[in-house]
Amino acid sequence: MEQLEIFTKSDKETKKLGELLAKEIMKSFGGAQDKLKTATVLSLEGDLGAGKTTFTQGFGKFLGIKERIQSPTFTIMKIYHLHNFIHVDAYRLKSKDFKVFGWREFIKNKNNIILVEWGDKIKNILPKNSLRIIFKHRKNSNERIIIMRV
Ligand SMILES: Nc1ncnc2c1ncn2[C@@H]1O[C@H](COP(=O)(O)OP(=O)(O)O)[C@@H](O)[C@H]1O
Numbered sequence: 001m002e003q004l005e006i007f008t009k010s011d012k013e014t015k016k017l018g019e020l021l022a023k024e025i026m027k028s029f030g031g032a033q034d035k036l037k038t039a040t041v042l043s044l045e046g047d048l049g050a051g052k053t054t055f056t057q058g059f060g061k062f063l064g065i066k067e068r069i070q071s072p073t074f075t076i077m078k079i080y081h082l083h084n085f086i087h088v089d090a091y092r093l094k095s096k097d098f099k100v101f102g103w104r105e106f107i108k109n110k111n112n113i114i115l116v117e118w119g120d121k122i123k124n125i126l127p128k129n130s131l132r133i134i135f136k137h138r139k140n141s142n143e144r145i146i147i148m149r150v
């Protein structure tokens with residue numbers, strides 16, 4: 001397992017990290033990404049307020065999404081047709097809940113880029129090669145430790 005730890009000191013820095021990662025991922029689209037067997041899936045993990053949505057906002061900004069990205073806590077899933085970008089919040093869900101809306105088809109489409117907040121709750125239905133991004137924070141602090149694992 002490879003692991004990378006990044007520290008951020010503000011929401012701005014966490015957004016920037018999202019942007020940078022989106023840039024890296026988009027570089028492989030149309031090239032190396034063609035060899036993938038599944039969608040590109042990022043599992044965003046960590047407590048409420050740790051920065052999962054903030055990171056996703058930066059990611060979406062790089063993709064060119066103009067609308068404000070919010071946690072899809074109630075809608076569960078939001079599909080942005082620009083770049084097949086899909087934002088999921090699994091907070092209230094279990095793996096079996098995903099059977100009802102054709103999740104397998106979303107995962108199979110290698111053009112899809114799927115960011116799953118609380119991905120650890122549904123890890124058995126995420127592709128094995130998903131990138132895990134773990135957000136850690138302390139109360140009343142703007143510092144975040146963001147750990148990426150492949
Ligand atoms: N370094 C940081 N990275 C991300 N968010 C931060 C940071 N410092 C402060 N914040 C604040 O913490 C909150 C993170 O919320 P959010 O991204 O919605 O978390 P989550 O989706 O994990 O519940 C936001 O209000 C954001 O402004």
Ligand SMILES: [Mg+2]
Nearest residue numbers: 052053071117
């Ligand atoms: Mg959130």
